[in-house]
Amino acid sequence: MSTDIAEKSEVTSAPTFEEAIAFVWAEADLLDRLDYRPWLKLWTDSGKYIVPVERDVDYVDALNIVYDDQEMREARVKRLLSGFSMSSAPPARTVRTVSRFVVTEQDERSITLRGAQMLAEYKYQHMRFLPADISYRIVRGPDGNLLLDEKIVTLINAEDFQFGIGYLL
């Protein structure tokens, strides 16, 4: 992914805006291709993958659509790839773009981006559109690679109804 860029700069430095965007795009590409196993390796050990129901709450004490640590991410990926989950086998096709990036926080170790995700989903003659606000906290791992430390996908209609979502946002 961003390894070669990282090798050229200080491996201990915070990810740059450009590096972070390249990382996010590569992640989006993995997800649309259902390439979930490498996706699991993009995370810090304590990283949290969150799809909230409500905005502006303390997610740990609220009901979320997803609140995954590494163990739950692994279980989720296993499920989605197992072929035994009716909602993900056959899978929906998705096409997503992520853009409108701004840096919301930056320190010596991490960069936090806020962006917009536009995702179209297609299955059984249904086309659905799932826009979301999205935020990524990205850190540089020990070997210079970038890692996700937190990803929050807030669907535009998070507190309203969804249809079943048989893939990763």
Next chain:
Amino acid sequence: METTTIDGAVVSDYADLVRDDRGHTSLYKDAKIFDEEMQRIFRNTWVWVAHASDVPTKNTFKTSWVGDQPVIVTRDKAGQVHVLLNRCRHRAASVCEKKKGKASVFVCPYHGWSYDVDGKLRKVPHAKGYEEGFDTADYPLVSLRVEEYNGLIFATFKQDIEPLEEFLGAARKWIDLFMKQGAGFGVKTLGEHKFRFPGNWKIQLENTTDAYHFPIVHKTFLDSLDEETENVFDVLGQGGWVEDLGNGHSVMVMIPDLIDLDDNLDAPIPDRFADLARELAEEGHCDADVRRIVRAVGGTGFNLNLFPNVACSMAFFRVLRPVSVDETEITHVAIGMDGGPVAGNRARLRLHEHFQGPMGFGTPDDAEGWERVQRGAQAGDDLWILLNRGVDAPEGVAEPGHNAGDVSAETGMRAAYQMWKRMMAA
């Protein structure tokens, strides 16, 4: 009714569409039947609208539905709950579009008529434009009859209906058992997952008493559990049963050990709750409290299906709302302990997220299955939906280990459809 035929003969009574062991395919897809259901069922019985903790204090409210009718559930200064049609008496604008909140008055945004939380029309702006005989007392928000049982709030359009307690009948015992998840603190709603599927509401009504699908549809959920927990969720293998409770209600016991959460408190704490038990002990809870809380956090082992729109399902409320003949909205309400330990409620939230909701390990597969039913029902207009699995227990009463009315019997579905038939018959 003109359109539905059975074996080429035009059906003259909806009752003909339900037999003791089957229901007709048109029940899923005839829009006229759906419209009649909204009238004959949803305007004629007790319909669940809220849990008491959704409107915890005076002047709190929540918007909800009675069938296809939007309502506001309010609590007044005296603590009394009201269920009001969300429709201004002037020219029909909805008076509240928030999901929940606090309000001591509802002001219609169109011309400013204002209503008290009990529905009384308080004031109309520029009142002198009305003729002298105009009396605000004639135009309150339409108020439904409301009753509550153990925190479950129901409303009805039918003013002369039997009392709620009578309607619930034998289901009350199971509601009381279910509410033991409050672990002595009382039950509180913690949040909601909402999702829809393109299919008829009765497909979901059936599913709450369908243990038969569990090991197949939820294989990937079971695979995500540790071995001990997976054994707990072996729902077909523990001598459970399904019982018709009358009035369309039924209970499906999947894990007999988890019927009464006050029982077996001396049993070893399951591994998956070891961290929680330690955390609670460190917070200073005595051993007996830790055991009670941990057992409550794990939830019950049964689904109580209350006709027509709510289930107390293991550890949450499952609420259905018919949207159209082929679309249904479902709300899974997470519940926890009201004022109980934060760690316990956190554990409840994570357990709920694991199975429920649009990205849970269970719900999307259920929703997909229900959608497939609706899609499949497009074929075979003259065919029937089979509800004949299992035999009824003698006298309608089953006991743990009883060899009849086993957990995968379609007894609960038959109960619901018999109630449907009673209410829909000409």
